[in-house]
Amino acid sequence: xxxxxxxxxxxxxxxxxxxxxxxxxxxxxxxxxxxxxxxxxxxxxxxxxxxxxxxxxxxxxxxxxxxxxxxxxxxxxxxxxxxxxxxxxxxxxxxxxxxxxxxxxxxxxxxxxxxxxxxxxxxxxxxxxxxxxxxxxxxxxxxxxxxxxxxxxxxxxxxxxxxxxx
Numbered sequence: 001x002x003x004x005x006x007x008x009x010x011x012x013x014x015x016x017x018x019x020x021x022x023x024x025x026x027x028x029x030x031x032x033x034x035x036x037x038x039x040x041x042x043x044x045x046x047x048x049x050x051x052x053x054x055x056x057x058x059x060x061x062x063x064x065x066x067x068x069x070x071x072x073x074x075x076x077x078x079x080x081x082x083x084x085x086x087x088x089x090x091x092x093x094x095x096x097x098x099x100x101x102x103x104x105x106x107x108x109x110x111x112x113x114x115x116x117x118x119x120x121x122x123x124x125x126x127x128x129x130x131x132x133x134x135x136x137x138x139x140x141x142x143x144x145x146x147x148x149x150x151x152x153x154x155x156x157x158x159x160x161x162x163x164x165x166x
Contacts (some may be wrong), residue, residue, distance in 0.1 A: 051081075056071065065138070074093055076162060089116040098111075099111040
């Protein structure tokens, strides 16, 4: 009799697990549910999609400073989310592999090369690490843009390009 209870417990556990996984999979794959979540303004980034609204959700979630500027950077660096770097490497910010701080990049030993990420959120978290290191005490957009011109990209026209996209 004890064996029967044990077997029924295992069967019930497998059934519940299957029900849970099936429900999660259905939520991720169902476009109607995704649209409903968008309409209700609920975080809908269930898949790793290159969508500006999803990116804005990640920026908010990870408390990225000056998100308006960062969105403009993302548009510039990723060619409006259409570049191969953004699509293949999930690198929407144009980040390079950091040598002097922690990085979320999968190619973490290729110092100076463009970073590659497993997921879009990893890229956003890596950008947060960059901000912690370089913009911790910056409080204004002007100071942040100045820092970008000195630290992030030394191209003299970079800051002006970002400003145009804001």
